[in-house]
Structures are given as C-alpha cells and as structure tokens.
Amino acid sequence: MRKETKIFLLLSGVAFLSFKSITGPELFSVPTNFPRPTYHFDSNPLSRAGVELGKTLFYDSIISSDNTVSCGSCHQQSAGFTQHGHVLSHGVNDQLTKRNSMPLFNLAWSGSFGWDGGVHDLDFFAVSPITNPVEMNESLANVLEKLRSSPQYPALFKSAFGTEEINTERFLKALSQFMLTMVSANSRYDHYMRYEGIEFTKTELEGMELFKKKCASCHSGELFTDFSFRNNGLTHLTENDFGQFEVNQNENDKFKFKVPSLRNLSYTAPYMHDGRFTTLEEVLEHYDSKVEKTDFLDKALNKDGRLGIALTPDEKQKIMVFLKTLDDEDFVKNPIFSEGSLLNPILAKNINDDLMNFKITDKTQRELLNQCVESYLKIKSAIQANKSKVAGNEAKKLMKVLAKMNIQEVSQKEFFRKYQDKLFFDAEHIFEGEQSTDHQLDHFKDLSDHLYILIASFKAYEQTLYFNQCQESAMDWLSDIPTDLFVVKNCKEIQTKILTK
Amino acid sequence: MKKIIFILLCAVSLANAQKTGSISIHFDHVIGNEPLVLNDKKYKNADGDEFKVSLFQYFISNIRLIRKDGSTYVMPQDQSYFLIRESNKGSKTITLANIPKGKFTAISFLIGIDSARNASEIGQRKGCLDVAGEAKDMYWAWNSGYIFVKMEGTSIQSTAKNNIFMYHIGLFGGIGNKKTLNNIRYATIDFGGETLRVKDNKFVPVITIKTDASRLLNGDTNVEIAKNPTVMGGPFSAKIAENYKTMFSFAGLDKLTTDIDKNRKALGMN
Structure with a gap:
C-alpha cells in the first residue's frame, strides 16, 4: 500500500512539473488525483493578464446585444457556475433557451462542450451563446467592435497579448484562459483521495462503494464523467430537443445528452439537460424506478430484464451521503473567480x-x-x-x-x-x-x-x-x-x- | 563577410522568383445557361419549381494543379482557402502566387473546408476563416464547423415561411466524440486539352471556371423545393453535396498582363 502511494505521488509529480513550465503553477495546476488535462495549453499558454482579461469579459454584459446578459448571468459561481434555480436559462429580451445551463469547472479535462457535444474545443464554445438569438443574440464581429471602442479593453488586451489589437483569436483565448483556471478539486472526496488528513465516515465509505458499483460506469474517474453521451430513460422527452442527434443526425443518438460531472451537486440544482429534477432524491428515484424503455435507452440502464438501477432506500441514502463529499465549497466561494476580484471593475452602464x-x-x-x-x-x-x-x-x-x-x-x-x-x-x-x-x-x-x-x-x-x-x-x-x-x-x-x- | 551573405541571399531569392509565377482564377456564376442575377431573375429547376436566388457563396480550399504527366503541385495549405461570394465581385477572382513554372492541364480543389481546419485551433483561422470576420455567416457555432456551400432565395413552391429556401451545406465528419456526416467533396476541372503555362509574373494566365448554382438542385437527386425548403445538418444535405460536386466546369483560359485593371476589363468585370 505504502509503495503504491509513493509511485502514485511520483507520477503525478512529473505531470505537475511538466505543466508548471507551460502555465505557471498559480494559474493552473493539475490536482495530483486528476488525469492529464486535454486542453491544448501549448497554443494558449495562460498568463496572469490573460486570465484577468478573460474574467473581465466573462462578467461583462457588453458581449450581449442589449448589454444586459453576461456569461456570469447564467453561470454563477455560488451555483457551481450554473444558474440558481433556473430550469432553463434565459437570454436577452427575457427569452428562454431550451436547456439548463451547464455548470462550468474542470473544463481543461473535457473534449466536448454543451449538452449535445456540438463544440469540440473550449475556445469556440462562447461563439454559440453569444450568437444564439435566445441567449446573447449578438454577432461576434459586433462584440469585437464594442470592445475596440470601449475605454478599458484595448489596454487589457495589450497587457494580455502585447498589443492593443482586439481580434477573434485573442477574445476567445482570453475567455478560455479564465475558464481553464476554474478547477474544482478541493472537496472532502479530493482531500480523502490525496491523503490530506480527511477520513470518510462509515456511511460515506459505504456510499462510495455503492457508487462505484451502481453509478461509476458512466460517472467514472476523478472527473465523475466518462464524457460520453447517453439516453438515460427520461420520460416525456419532446421533439424540441433531440440532444446529440441534432449535431450528428444519427438515429441511434436521439435524445442522448452529455453525462455530466457529479461534482458540486449541492450547488448546481436543478438537474438534467432540461432541469426537470429539483432534488437529488428525484434523480435517484428516476434511476431506480422511473427509467422509460425507449429505442434509444442506454444499455447500462436495461440489464438482465430490469430497467434502471436497483437501489434500496438505504442505498440511496448512502449514495447521497457520498455525493455530498463531492461538494467543493472552496471552489464556489473562492474570491479569485468572482467579479468582485477584478482589478479593474467593469464599467457599469449608467x-x-x-x-x-x-x-x-x-x-x-x-x-x-x-x-x-x-x-x-x-x-x-x-x-x-x-x-x-x-x-x-x-x-x-x-x-x-x-x-x-x-x-x-x-x-x-x-x-x-x-x-x-x-x-x-x-x-x-x-x-x-x-x-x-x-x-x-x-x-x-x-x-x-x-x-x-x-x-x-x-x-x-x-x-x-x-x-x-x-x-x-x-x-x-x-x-x-x-x-x-x-x-x-x-x-x-x-x-x-x-x-x- | 556580412555583405557577402546578403548578396548570396538576394541571389537565391532572385533565382526563386524566376522559378515561379502567378495565375488567376475567375469564377463565373450561372444557373444552367443563364448568368446568375441575385434577387431579380427567375429560374426553374429540373423539378419545374420556380425560384429566385438571394445569396450564393462557397468555400474552396486545398488547391492542386495537375501536370500532363499526372504529377501535381500542391499549394501551401495556409494560402489555399478562398471564400467566393456572388455578392462580392472581388471575391470571384482569386490569384494564386508562387506557382512553380510549368505546364498544367487541370486543377482540383476541395469544395468547403477540410476536416483538419474545421477542427483546428482558433489561431489557425485567419482571413476568410475568421469566425467573427469574413466567415461569420459561413460558420455553425452550436455545432462547430464551417458551412461549405450556401444558397438562399425564394420560391413560390417553398412551404417555408415567406416562401424562402435555404441550403446551408457543411459537416466535415466530426471530431472526437462527435461523429457527423462528411459532406466534403472534391472537384477536378480539366482544361479541355488547353495548357496552362506558368512562366513568370509578367503574364498572368486566367482560368475561367463556370459555377452552376442550379446543380445544388439538379443532379442525381432533383430537389423538390416544396419538400425540402431548408436543408442544413440533416441527411438530405449529403444528396445536395453529391449534386453540387459537379457544379464547376472549365470555361476558358486567357493570358493577361499583370495590369489588373486591364485584366478586369478584358474579363468584363468592371
């Protein structure tokens, strides 16, 4: 046991060091219990000024058509960077989108973005909400124009990229730089896994064992997702959202949505792509007894002639206790991610x-x-x-x-x-x-x-x-x-x- | 010593300059046998539907010139992306520089954008590939990828709102977890026995290529506008891509001087 630990620490030490040289340890580092990130840091090395610019852009509603909606409007830190209590997110002119905004953290480990995985690179993701008529309803070209004529942005771009030039690449890379720093890895679970002086209670340990048996085939690894897209047997799905099918038009992918991470669940309610469940009890109840048999249902939820995952009330209780250990209060309260920490406050519209x-x-x-x-x-x-x-x-x-x-x-x-x-x-x-x-x-x-x-x-x-x-x-x-x-x-x-x- | 190196470098670049030349390609947009006129002119497709075109534009990329012996010159990829728009006269004539001297009998290119560039990082998307700039109406944000060919207009037969039709054809096969249709198609255009001679920069040969926009609607699949007024990401897009891969044809070869204005006049572009 001891020997294994040593090797593990040594290996992760190597991973950490190789990254340190690229990004600087303070802005982004790989938690020792995490795998190697997939983001292409070599083409967008993080800098303090780049992250600061990205954070300013993230909280500035200048990027929406009527200057009322910012990224931070639908991705609030205290809610794990999703939106408090909103089943569906809404954009300019109070229009509703068809999906629940996704929480934002540990994005450096993700190879696809959005509930349907339509975007493969974090750098390109922001184009989608900015140009979506029911989200920010703005053109990227106009965003850049507004930034160029603003009193504060040319200087911020200069400190981040060397000159005052504001272009697509710099704008999108800066946003990524800030979002990449949003690493959530300080939950009780993480401290336990990293031997940082936390011991699990008996119930937490039992919950973890049950979780591994019943849930971890999809919510796998330290990110608690296998990054796949699956149909989890939700009832009453409607033709206004086909999920992954909308991206690839593959009949077999109808109503498949991304398997989300299970970190920070206490802050990110409601749950599912359409925000239909407000509590985790409902979610577990769904998997136990409400899974609907459709042509598209994931095979993992239809095994040995039983739909869903059999869970006794006691097991549900224990799994819930374990899931709570994935809450990272440090992350949702860390002032470095907040609008209040900006070196230059965003100029508010009068x-x-x-x-x-x-x-x-x-x-x-x-x-x-x-x-x-x-x-x-x-x-x-x-x-x-x-x-x-x-x-x-x-x-x-x-x-x-x-x-x-x-x-x-x-x-x-x-x-x-x-x-x-x-x-x-x-x-x-x-x-x-x-x-x-x-x-x-x-x-x-x-x-x-x-x-x-x-x-x-x-x-x-x-x-x-x-x-x-x-x-x-x-x-x-x-x-x-x-x-x-x-x-x-x-x-x-x-x-x-x-x-x- | 420094001086010698300088002279040497000059000599090398001079020699290089003499070994290459430029060519121009002019795209002439038509609907069947008629010139394409946006908004005002009425056309008919093979299905008998009447339609007007309000927008027609497409990417070409990954250009190659083919010699008589079948060997090819492949243009450096970074310089081989072009967005041709009917609404922008200037975009319909492109110039390819630094072509090695020689005789060429055909040209080939990709209709759209190759899968690597569709998946490449943002730093490699400048000029006509800038998703906030020139390519802003040729890019799908929610399903990240370029639109290869785009035609819009109206037809009395269209069942869509305001009788419009929209054909936005893209999809490069996907990347990672995302697998999509692959609507990338190639066109090879033979110069019909004529030879394109790249000599020097004094005379720039101009290849005229006819682009028949009606080929989106007519071909292996004759499109009924009533049934398919809007085609974007769906499976039917592959039928339209299969149709339009034949829309390019050779229409002539001229030798022109480097005087661009004269050339424009000669091509009736003023």
Missing part, C-alpha cells in the same frame, strides 16, 4: 441614461403605478426576511396590478409597454421562485432597475424613494427609508439617488 421625461396624467394609472411600488416594497421586505413564499405571493399581486395598466399617450405608450413587460417577467420569476430566495434575488435587481426607470421617468411617486446601487454586490434596490442596506454586506460604496415627491 441606468439614468435610460430615463425619459414623461408624465402620467391619468389618475387611475398613477394610482396603479403607486400600487406597484407598494407591492415592490413588500416583496423586498419578504426577500430580506428570507420568506420566499411571501415574496412569491406579493409578486403575484404585482403581476395583477401590472396587467391592469395601460398608458394611452402615443409618445409614451411604447416606452411604458416595454418596462411593463420587463417588470411582469421579473415578477413572474419571483413568483415562480417561491422555493428559493437565491432565485428571487437573481431577478430582484432587474425588478428594481425596471421599476426605478418607470417611476423616475413618469415621476409618479407619492412618497420619497431612495434608489440604491452597490456595484460590488451587483445589487440595486429601491427603498422608502434613507439608509437601507437590504441584503447587501461589505459594500464599499452605495450610490443613492433620491426621488423626492
């Missing part, structure tokens, strides 16, 4: 640029708009008190009020309608997110911004209101009291705009 000088003359409409403010303040208190259900109910009331509103003046109608729709969408998501304060918070900033724009443009407030912005926490909120920190902590500076009656 929301006041969107304000108009309008007036509501209709008394009923004015009252309704004030009811919206009342509802909003109740939603805010509920979210602050972590009462997601109450916030959901209030959001429903807000939707009802919004539905009644109607501005007739031709010059103002279109503007009003636009923000009315946006508010309705935000409220709808806070209503639907009644299980999760996190999900509600994702939409609360937009709700605040859109309501602020509407009431400030129409000057329709019956009381003094304070519009607060904290860039570090990426949170905006309206308040009826002058000093209100809402849920924001450690904000260096809160900018407040006062709307006096």
Whole structure:
C-alpha cells in the first residue's frame, strides 16, 4: 500500500512539473488525483493578464446585444457556475433557451462542450451563446467592435497579448484562459483521495462503494464523467430537443445528452439537460424506478430484464451521503473567480441614461403605478426576511396590478409597454421562485432597475424613494427609508439617488 | 563577410522568383445557361419549381494543379482557402502566387473546408476563416464547423415561411466524440486539352471556371423545393453535396498582363 502511494505521488509529480513550465503553477495546476488535462495549453499558454482579461469579459454584459446578459448571468459561481434555480436559462429580451445551463469547472479535462457535444474545443464554445438569438443574440464581429471602442479593453488586451489589437483569436483565448483556471478539486472526496488528513465516515465509505458499483460506469474517474453521451430513460422527452442527434443526425443518438460531472451537486440544482429534477432524491428515484424503455435507452440502464438501477432506500441514502463529499465549497466561494476580484471593475452602464421625461396624467394609472411600488416594497421586505413564499405571493399581486395598466399617450405608450413587460417577467420569476430566495434575488435587481426607470421617468411617486446601487454586490434596490442596506454586506460604496415627491 | 551573405541571399531569392509565377482564377456564376442575377431573375429547376436566388457563396480550399504527366503541385495549405461570394465581385477572382513554372492541364480543389481546419485551433483561422470576420455567416457555432456551400432565395413552391429556401451545406465528419456526416467533396476541372503555362509574373494566365448554382438542385437527386425548403445538418444535405460536386466546369483560359485593371476589363468585370 505504502509503495503504491509513493509511485502514485511520483507520477503525478512529473505531470505537475511538466505543466508548471507551460502555465505557471498559480494559474493552473493539475490536482495530483486528476488525469492529464486535454486542453491544448501549448497554443494558449495562460498568463496572469490573460486570465484577468478573460474574467473581465466573462462578467461583462457588453458581449450581449442589449448589454444586459453576461456569461456570469447564467453561470454563477455560488451555483457551481450554473444558474440558481433556473430550469432553463434565459437570454436577452427575457427569452428562454431550451436547456439548463451547464455548470462550468474542470473544463481543461473535457473534449466536448454543451449538452449535445456540438463544440469540440473550449475556445469556440462562447461563439454559440453569444450568437444564439435566445441567449446573447449578438454577432461576434459586433462584440469585437464594442470592445475596440470601449475605454478599458484595448489596454487589457495589450497587457494580455502585447498589443492593443482586439481580434477573434485573442477574445476567445482570453475567455478560455479564465475558464481553464476554474478547477474544482478541493472537496472532502479530493482531500480523502490525496491523503490530506480527511477520513470518510462509515456511511460515506459505504456510499462510495455503492457508487462505484451502481453509478461509476458512466460517472467514472476523478472527473465523475466518462464524457460520453447517453439516453438515460427520461420520460416525456419532446421533439424540441433531440440532444446529440441534432449535431450528428444519427438515429441511434436521439435524445442522448452529455453525462455530466457529479461534482458540486449541492450547488448546481436543478438537474438534467432540461432541469426537470429539483432534488437529488428525484434523480435517484428516476434511476431506480422511473427509467422509460425507449429505442434509444442506454444499455447500462436495461440489464438482465430490469430497467434502471436497483437501489434500496438505504442505498440511496448512502449514495447521497457520498455525493455530498463531492461538494467543493472552496471552489464556489473562492474570491479569485468572482467579479468582485477584478482589478479593474467593469464599467457599469449608467441606468439614468435610460430615463425619459414623461408624465402620467391619468389618475387611475398613477394610482396603479403607486400600487406597484407598494407591492415592490413588500416583496423586498419578504426577500430580506428570507420568506420566499411571501415574496412569491406579493409578486403575484404585482403581476395583477401590472396587467391592469395601460398608458394611452402615443409618445409614451411604447416606452411604458416595454418596462411593463420587463417588470411582469421579473415578477413572474419571483413568483415562480417561491422555493428559493437565491432565485428571487437573481431577478430582484432587474425588478428594481425596471421599476426605478418607470417611476423616475413618469415621476409618479407619492412618497420619497431612495434608489440604491452597490456595484460590488451587483445589487440595486429601491427603498422608502434613507439608509437601507437590504441584503447587501461589505459594500464599499452605495450610490443613492433620491426621488423626492 | 556580412555583405557577402546578403548578396548570396538576394541571389537565391532572385533565382526563386524566376522559378515561379502567378495565375488567376475567375469564377463565373450561372444557373444552367443563364448568368446568375441575385434577387431579380427567375429560374426553374429540373423539378419545374420556380425560384429566385438571394445569396450564393462557397468555400474552396486545398488547391492542386495537375501536370500532363499526372504529377501535381500542391499549394501551401495556409494560402489555399478562398471564400467566393456572388455578392462580392472581388471575391470571384482569386490569384494564386508562387506557382512553380510549368505546364498544367487541370486543377482540383476541395469544395468547403477540410476536416483538419474545421477542427483546428482558433489561431489557425485567419482571413476568410475568421469566425467573427469574413466567415461569420459561413460558420455553425452550436455545432462547430464551417458551412461549405450556401444558397438562399425564394420560391413560390417553398412551404417555408415567406416562401424562402435555404441550403446551408457543411459537416466535415466530426471530431472526437462527435461523429457527423462528411459532406466534403472534391472537384477536378480539366482544361479541355488547353495548357496552362506558368512562366513568370509578367503574364498572368486566367482560368475561367463556370459555377452552376442550379446543380445544388439538379443532379442525381432533383430537389423538390416544396419538400425540402431548408436543408442544413440533416441527411438530405449529403444528396445536395453529391449534386453540387459537379457544379464547376472549365470555361476558358486567357493570358493577361499583370495590369489588373486591364485584366478586369478584358474579363468584363468592371
């Protein structure tokens, strides 16, 4: 046993050293329990400035058509770089995609990207969400143009690549550089495997043994995926998403989706390509008893005349305990991956640029708009008190009020309608997110911004209101009291705009 | 000493320069026997469907020149990618430089982009291969790969919205875990007994190649626009690729001077 360990450490030491020379150990190193990465580091060596540029691009909504959606919008660190509570991710103009955004970590070990594996190289992946009409709906050429004329990017490209030139290759490589640094390998499991002073409990050990027997044929190795595409017998699959078939048109690959890693499951709910399961219990129940027999079902799930994988309640329980050891809190909390760690904060769009000088003359409409403010303040208190259900109910009331509103003046109608729709969408998501304060918070900033724009443009407030912005926490909120920190902590500076009656 | 080396280098490059020449290829786009006119002209396919073309463009790459004895000159791959667009006159005449002196009787090229370049890293995709630049409408982002041949237009027979039809043909066979159709096709164009002489850079021979866009629709499979108004990644794309591999034909060989303007005039390109 001792001897084996030594050899293992020696070998991984060699792998580590050979990489050190390419990328620098601080930016990317291969965890000793991991295999060799597959990414082509030789053609895109990481540099501190390159990673910094990539991180800035990742968090900047400048890459979407209306400057509202960034990579970070649908890939949030605290959710293992997927999106809190969202079954399907959504893009500009509040359009929904057909899939659940994938978590982002350990990408250097992946040879294909996306649920259908349509992209073979990490460098090219970003082109897909940027140009997808229901995601960022932007052309790559225009992104580059916007970056060239921005006050901050030419200098960032110069530090990363030597000159101020901004081109396709540099843009995509910088994004990859940041994403490659997102290595998640500090879970309890990793510490246990690397003999770093962690011992597993009896249940965890039993869970691991069961996992190896029942799950590891697909979720194999230290990455917990064999990177294959399989049909796992989900019911009610629809013709709007054929999975891998859409890429290769091979009948045998209908409804096959990527086998995802099982690391960080506690943060990445909901599960499956369409986000249909909200809990791991549902996932295990699916494999035990709900696998549907179709022509395309993976053979591993139809063995010896039994569909799925037989799991007793006790076994499920133990597997769940083991899966928790794959959570890497270090990774989801590590400040180096956060927007807050950027050396140069992204220049925020000034929301006041969107304000108009309008007036509501209709008394009923004015009252309704004030009811919206009342509802909003109740939603805010509920979210602050972590009462997601109450916030959901209030959001429903807000939707009802919004539905009644109607501005007739031709010059103002279109503007009003636009923000009315946006508010309705935000409220709808806070209503639907009644299980999760996190999900509600994702939409609360937009709700605040859109309501602020509407009431400030129409000057329709019956009381003094304070519009607060904290860039570090990426949170905006309206308040009826002058000093209100809402849920924001450690904000260096809160900018407040006062709307006096 | 330094001086001697300098002279020596010059002499070598001069000798090289004399051993090579340039040629031009002009692509003449037609529909059957008629010139291709975007948007305004109505055509008929073999199935009898009426159609107008709003866009026609394609990649050619991996160019080879074939000598009488069957031996070939293979152009350096990096210099052999061209995107030909009906909407861009300049793109329809390409110049190949540094061709070794000699007599050639045929040319061959790949219609589209080879699988290696479809899978290559971003640093090798400059110029017409830039997915944010020239190739932006010839690249599939979600199923990473280049579109080889693209034709769009309208047809009263089309069952798609606004009577449009769209044929975007790509797919290079896939890479790694991803296996797809392979719609890469090659064209070899014989100069019909004429000889292309590459002598020097003073006279640039111009090969005119006729590209018949109707061959997407007519051939081994006559396309019914009503049944297949949009073809992209599906299996039917292979039928269209099989059709269009015959769309190139030899239409003439001229010897022109290096005066580009004169050449353009002579080719009726002004």
